[in-house]
Amino acid sequence: SGDIYWTVSGGVKLPKDFGIDLNLGYYTYNDDDNDKLVLPDPSAKTTTTSEMRHVNVSLTHPIGDTGADMAITYIFAGKDRFEQKYTNSMVMSATWGFDI
Numbered sequence: 001s002g003d004i005y006w007t008v009s010g011g012v013k014l015p016k017d018f019g020i021d022l023n024l025g026y027y028t029y030n031d032d033d034n035d036k037l038v039l040p041d042p043s044a045k046t047t048t049t050s051e052m053r054h055v056n057v058s059l060t061h062p063i064g065d066t067g068a069d070m071a072i073t074y075i076f077a078g079k080d081r082f083e084q085k086y087t088n089s090m091v092m093s094a095t096w097g098f099d100i
Contacts, residue, residue, distance in 0.1 A: 002030025003081075005053070011060075019060040021071075025053040029081050052078040068096040 006028070011021035028050045058073040071093050077086035 004028045017062050019058075021056075021058040021060060023054075023056040023058075025055075025078075027051050027053050027081065048079075048081065048083055051081065051083070053080075054078050063094065066096070067098075068094055070094050 004027070006026045007023065009021065009023040011019055013019050029048065055076040055078075056073050057076070058071045060069055060071045062069050073091045073093065075089050075091065077088050079085050
């Protein structure tokens with residue numbers, strides 16, 4: 001309760017239908033450790049007021065004329081409210097948008 005998750009995203013088009021997308025996620029934490037908060041360790045308390053949660057960098061490209069897009073995303077992982085560092089990772093995805 002009281003935590004705020006901020007995100008900012010943007011992208012640029014590159015030659016030959018490629019694109020680069022960036023997404024940043026950042027937390028500001030409520031400094032009041034609420035009794036209703038489920039903690040991994042009951043004696044744990046928030047030790048920081050804010051932390052970078054992730055930065056995603058994606059290289060995108062359409063898949064032919066299918067309407068689908070592919071992306072390779074590298075995720076620079078941040079820390080949680082207890083300053084636990086997460087592992088960076090890479091994800092490959094395919095998306096297809098449609099009207100309903």
